[in-house]
Amino acid sequence: MYNYKIKILKTYQNTLQFAQQLDKEDTLSYLREQFHIPKDKNGNDWLYFTGNSLGLQPKSTQKYIQQELDDWAKYGVEGHFEAKNPWLPYHEFLTNSMAKIVGAKPIEVVVMNTLTTNLHLLMVSFYQPTKTKYKIVIESDAFPSDRYAVESQLKFHGFDPSEGLIEWKPRKGEDLLRIEDLEQIVEQQGDEIALLLIGGVNYYTGQFLDLKRIAAIGHSKNCMVGIDLAHGVGNINPDLHNANVDFAAWCTYKYLNSGPGSLGGLFVHEKHAHNKDLPRFSGWWNHNKKTRFNMRMPFDVMAGAEGWQLSNPPILSMAAIKASLDMFEKIGMDALRKKSEKLTGYFEYLLNQIDSDAIKIITPSNPKERGCQLSIQVKNADKSLHTKLTENNIITDWREPNVIRCAPVPMYNTFEDVYRMTTILKGLL
Ligand SMILES: *Cc1c(COP(=O)(O)O)cnc(C)c1O
Numbered sequence: 001m002y003n004y005k006i007k008i009l010k011t012y013q014n015t016l017q018f019a020q021q022l023d024k025e026d027t028l029s030y031l032r033e034q035f036h037i038p039k040d041k042n043g044n045d046w047l048y049f050t051g052n053s054l055g056l057q058p059k060s061t062q063k064y065i066q067q068e069l070d071d072w073a074k075y076g077v078e079g080h081f082e083a084k085n086p087w088l089p090y091h092e093f094l095t096n097s098m099a100k101i102v103g104a105k106p107i108e109v110v111v112m113n114t115l116t117t118n119l120h121l122l123m124v125s126f127y128q129p130t131k132t133k134y135k136i137v138i139e140s141d142a143f144p145s146d147r148y149a150v151e152s153q154l155k156f157h158g159f160d161p162s163e164g165l166i167e168w169k170p171r172k173g174e175d176l177l178r179i180e181d182l183e184q185i186v187e188q189q190g191d192e193i194a195l196l197l198i199g200g201v202n203y204y205t206g207q208f209l210d211l212k213r214i215a216a217i218g219h220s221k222n223c224m225v226g227i228d229l230a231h232g233v234g235n236i237n238p239d240l241h242n243a244n245v246d247f248a249a250w251c252t253y254k255y256l257n258s259g260p261g262s263l264g265g266l267f268v269h270e271k272h273a274h275n276k277d278l279p280r281f282s283g284w285w286n287h288n289k290k291t292r293f294n295m296r297m298p299f300d301v302m303a304g305a306e307g308w309q310l311s312n313p314p315i316l317s318m319a320a321i322k323a324s325l326d327m328f329e330k331i332g333m334d335a336l337r338k339k340s341e342k343l344t345g346y347f348e349y350l351l352n353q354i355d356s357d358a359i360k361i362i363t364p365s366n367p368k369e370r371g372c373q374l375s376i377q378v379k380n381a382d383k384s385l386h387t388k389l390t391e392n393n394i395i396t397d398w399r400e401p402n403v404i405r406c407a408p409v410p411m412y413n414t415f416e417d418v419y420r421m422t423t424i425l426k427g428l429l
Helices: 002-011 016-025 029-034 061-082 092-102 115-126 144-156 179-192 211-220 315-331 333-353 384-391 415-428
Strands: 109-112 135-139 165-168 193-199 224-228 247-251 264-268 359-361 374-378 397-399 403-406
Touching: 016 333, 016 415, 029 315, 061 315, 092 109, 092 264, 092 315, 115 144, 115 193, 115 224, 115 247, 115 264, 135 144, 135 179, 144 165, 144 193, 165 179, 179 193, 179 211, 193 211, 211 224, 315 333, 333 359, 333 374, 333 415, 384 403, 384 415
Parallel strands: 135 165, 135 193, 193 224, 224 247
Antiparallel strands: 109 264, 247 264, 359 374, 374 403, 397 403
16 A cells, blocks of 8 residues: 555646646546536536536436437337337346446346335345344444335344344444454354345445455355445446345446436346245236236246346336446446546545645545545534535535545546645635
8 A cells, every 4th residue: 555655646746737638648538528517607617526426417318318208209108119229128228238337247137216125125035034143234334224224124024223233333543444343243243144234335435345255254154245336336346246245236326327316226146046935025027028918927037136126117217327328338347447546546646735634535545445436534524614615616525424525437527627626625724
């Protein structure tokens, strides 16, 4: 880590000219043009650092949605078969690209519902507590929705969350999680633990955890392992299949730029793809495609992730996802990661140049242990700093108790963005 920092100090420079030079050399810089960038009242682009909350709109999205509106107008119900992209199998048009982004096989992935709903549906199958083995491990800084979901599952099965919920916490005086501590929790209490449900990239600190190791730790004591990838998908390479986690779920409106409240995705590992005995909730959409419309057939569950669907899905939302996935398909995650490491590395370098003890980066400094986000801890939890950034058209977000989250997104943020942001931040401090 020490050597890495030295190398960075030698390569980066703290000047506008240098930032602009990096943009000129950036082979992905053309992508920014393909997005709508929000502007201030003078017509200047906002410095937008909240792609981790809501990704910006690709200019192509409108065309993709318009296509489905036109086909609906033209064909009515026949659009299920006659539309340019027939609606009946529409979700299948998303599967291959989505599988590549998360490092999965097509049979392991489906786009459906929203994230928290999918977590519940997956827990119906993969959280099967017994009287003695029923506890669930989450990160102490888990996203609130995940915590509520898990608590309600415990209660649903008749357990007291204050007993059934185990928190994996950073050590006293530290901000990040240590994998050895998870190892110890599972070693000591594994016989009572049914499930680990962990955020692959923590929403608060930006820490990217070792998913393969988490899966191995859980499986060593026969615990199921699920991953929330909300902050990972489109940001890092989670390599889900090889990580060998049992299941995962994510949303697509953050780094996948699919629009507010758009559908989520889920992953079920291939090893569970043909297990028809797994308990699950059902509807007509996880019934065998061939006989789905032969309405009087007994239920016959589909193999793979599609076997968790319930309803026929909203085409307009999937059209927006298709617009985004077609971009990811063209660019590839490897190229995005490469730029992302450089962009966030430059951002980190510039923040470290600010001589102030009022702020501290809590995100890991090793690029392999983070995505694009840097979480800046503010001394004395002074929220006015975030307010002042917003007044300067720098869009970041404040997360209680004391962190400003900033995510330079490789698809549309520039080296100049991070240079301008840190220059203004320095002025404010
Ligand atoms: C964004 C996010 C959610 C949001 O859940 P929805 O069901 O899409 O509203 C949940 N969990 C995590 C970790 C998130 O980052």
